[in-house]
Amino acid sequence: AQKITQTQPGMFVQEKEAVTLDCTYDTSDPSYGLFWYKQPSSGEMIFLIYQGSYDQQNATEGRYSLNFQKARKSANLVISASQLGDSAMYFCAMRGVSSNTGKLIFGQGTTLQVKP
Amino acid sequence: DTAVSQTPKYLVTQMGNDKSIKCEQNLGHDTMYWYKQDSKKFLKIMFSYNNKELIINETVPNRFSPKSPDKAHLNLHINSLELGDSAVYFCASSPYRTGSTDTQYFGPGTRLTVL
Numbered sequence: 001a002q003k004i005t006q007t008q009p010g011m012f013v014q015e016k017e018a019v020t021l022d023c024t025y026d027t028s029d030p031s032y033g034l035f036w037y038k039q040p041s042s043g044e045m046i047f048l049i050y051q052g053s054y055d056q057q058n059a060t061e062g063r064y065s066l067n068f069q070k071a072r073k074s075a076n077l078v079i080s081a082s083q084l085g086d087s088a089m090y091f092c093a094m095r096g097v098s099s100n101t102g103k104l105i106f107g108q109g110t111t112l113q114v115k116p
Numbered sequence: 117d118t119a120v121s122q123t124p125k126y127l128v129t130q131m132g133n134d135k136s137i138k139c140e141q142n143l144g145h146d147t148m149y150w151y152k153q154d155s156k157k158f159l160k161i162m163f164s165y166n167n168k169e170l171i172i173n174e175t176v177p178n179r180f181s182p183k184s185p186d187k188a189h190l191n192l193h194i195n196s197l198e199l200g201d202s203a204v205y206f207c208a209s210s211p212y213r214t215g216s217t218d219t220q221y222f223g224p225g226t227r228l229t230v231l
Contacts, residue, residue, distance in 0.1 A: 039157075046222075102147060102171070
């Protein structure tokens, strides 16, 4: 069975500093994708970044980067130069290929608060 | 410009009623999904359709029935609403068949409150 674990229910970071949100996963699927989504207080789910299990390099998207350590089964999100608008809930998710269902398995989420 | 849209955004109703939530995507995607986010913010897949064909049907009460008239639309009909159905329901879509790891894009969500 596939599983995503986010062990930090809540995090604080000072504005302009970097923060790492942890995500570990468990799967027997040889090929999978890892995703991070942001959910601000307004409620929508915003796609941030994607990492494929066979990608050689860590994914980056602007201030977001994914620290992918395949052997450790971790896919931590790093947000550099935090902004007040980064305050939100962040979800790590995984999608395997072999099950052919395409469903995303989500972690419990981490609430990030950016302090001015 | 809206990629994945849902209506209504808020839905307040009495127990026992029947209600529908509509979803439309203009991204040309082949696959659409319904997810439920409970009061603890946990997100779980409910259904998935690929080109109007039901692919995923998780352990969901059969009071919930998805319908896909075409690949751009996926509606969710709920019969005999119960208090426990109160949640945020998200529609999502992705480009290709379910066997890939392509990104899913979410609609704004529908907050359902059952009184």
